[in-house]
Amino acid sequence: xxxxxxxxxxxxxxxxxxxxxxxxxxxxxxxxxxxxxxxxxxxxxxxxxxxxxxxxxxxxxxxxxxxxxxxxxxxxxxxxxxxxxxxxxxxxxxxxxxxxxxxxxxxxxxxxxxxxxxxxxx
Numbered sequence: 001x002x003x004x005x006x007x008x009x010x011x012x013x014x015x016x017x018x019x020x021x022x023x024x025x026x027x028x029x030x031x032x033x034x035x036x037x038x039x040x041x042x043x044x045x046x047x048x049x050x051x052x053x054x055x056x057x058x059x060x061x062x063x064x065x066x067x068x069x070x071x072x073x074x075x076x077x078x079x080x081x082x083x084x085x086x087x088x089x090x091x092x093x094x095x096x097x098x099x100x101x102x103x104x105x106x107x108x109x110x111x112x113x114x115x116x117x118x119x120x121x122x
Contacts, residue, residue: 006063009056057072
């Protein structure tokens with residue numbers, strides 16, 4: 001059972017990363033998601049700046065070891081993303097691209113909210 005749960009944590013971690021990158025666009029449709037997206041982005045920035053391991057990585061490692069599997073030698077991103085989804089020597093460019101996507105989603109949300117406010121004004 002621990003192995004299945006460890007795999008579920010991997011899926012949750014990927015979902016977290018997808019939400020980090022694209023959650024601002026989801027907030028266009030569901031504006032109440034914006035505070036959650038803001039918190040996820042802040043957490044992502046803190047992890048990068050302070051070089052923390054995400055608690056999900058600790059949980060995955062604990063579950064992997066409980067299932068008799070080895071713990072990750074690196075963090076989640078280094079294990080499953082860097083060198084797999086993008087080349088390992090492009091981490092800076094990927095971080096900048098993620099920042100641009102998030103900023104664009106927030107700018108788009110701001111523009112949409114202003115248009116809605118203007119169109120609903122008397």
